[in-house]
Amino acid sequence: MPDPLLLLLIVGVSGVYCGHSLQYYFTGVSASGYGLPEFSAVAYVDGIQISNYSSDSGRAVPVALWMQKEGQLHWVGQTQIVKNLESDFKAGVKRVMQRFNQTGGYHSYQVMSGCELRDDGSIGGYEQHAYDGMDFLALDTKHWIFYPIAAQSVISTQRWNSPEVREGERAKKFLENECIEWLKRYIQHGKEELDRRVPPEVKVSDLKSYGVSKLHCHVYGFYPRAVDVNWERNGIEIPSDEAKQILPNTDGTYQIRATVEVQPVKGESYACHVDHSSLKEPLIVKWEPKTDNGNIGVIAGCVVGALIVLVVGVGIFLWKKTSSENKTNYALAADKDVSTASSTA
Numbered sequence: 001m002p003d004p005l006l007l008l009l010i011v012g013v014s015g016v017y018c019g020h021s022l023q024y025y026f027t028g029v030s031a032s033g034y035g036l037p038e039f040s041a042v043a044y045v046d047g048i049q050i051s052n053y054s055s056d057s058g059r060a061v062p063v064a065l066w067m068q069k070e071g072q073l074h075w076v077g078q079t080q081i082v083k084n085l086e087s088d089f090k091a092g093v094k095r096v097m098q099r100f101n102q103t104g105g106y107h108s109y110q111v112m113s114g115c116e117l118r119d120d121g122s123i124g125g126y127e128q129h130a131y132d133g134m135d136f137l138a139l140d141t142k143h144w145i146f147y148p149i150a151a152q153s154v155i156s157t158q159r160w161n162s163p164e165v166r167e168g169e170r171a172k173k174f175l176e177n178e179c180i181e182w183l184k185r186y187i188q189h190g191k192e193e194l195d196r197r198v199p200p201e202v203k204v205s206d207l208k209s210y211g212v213s214k215l216h217c218h219v220y221g222f223y224p225r226a227v228d229v230n231w232e233r234n235g236i237e238i239p240s241d242e243a244k245q246i247l248p249n250t251d252g253t254y255q256i257r258a259t260v261e262v263q264p265v266k267g268e269s270y271a272c273h274v275d276h277s278s279l280k281e282p283l284i285v286k287w288e289p290k291t292d293n294g295n296i297g298v299i300a301g302c303v304v305g306a307l308i309v310l311v312v313g314v315g316i317f318l319w320k321k322t323s324s325e326n327k328t329n330y331a332l333a334a335d336k337d338v339s340t341a342s343s344t345a
Contacts, residue, residue: 115179217285
């Protein structure tokens, strides 16, 4: 089964910026299984998958139709680059397993690397590593050195940052040069799709339980992928209680849901704040709490219903009582007639 962290990295969290991005996700596993190859590489432009490679096929191939505009030589070169990484990953997984004193089992090593080209012309980049779904080490893009996150990664960062290796400088060269040049080319290939803008639709709802209201803000049908969604109380942002994940729709658009738990107080206002590149200004959708009018109506209905039942019940009782008295009077009259007849005889 796919590693949870890889899914999280691909899905991502909310955030909006004006520009384009090229992202690579590399995954190496200690042994093939769960339907996964020993090594795979996937590339995305603005959240759209453009290519993939697996150790099973041994070839880098285009996924997005517009990426077929790249010539055959490009894919031959991409295949060779990824093949070199494949051997590094296979050795790297075993090396990290030793750091954790692991001799067997299913383990994964993942790298997320990418660059951004913003509308103002500025660029950015990043590289993050994970082992078995946990952060392992990352690249400091200010000083271009790697720093450890897990204790077992200290040895790796010391070696990579050494004057003999200088892995951070290699990463800087790739992220600021090759990655950006590739991104510029890919943007031109997919310009029609990448430049389209579809504004989001927003629906807010709530669920009450024991005096606490869980507020949901569902934002859907938007493109491109980058979006920022938050709940606000009196205009001030409220931290979300659940991780906000951007999910793809079948029509190529995206959706996201933001949730918070609150205890509404009279005079407070709550609103879902949505920022997206398709909007001229942020979209603010207010949450209107349900009034008690509905409950009053229900109570009134119950009271009226009870009165009707009571009236009907009393009516039935009086009818039965009257009917019983009539029968008794009839019986007495009949006995009187019989006695009269007998005495007459």
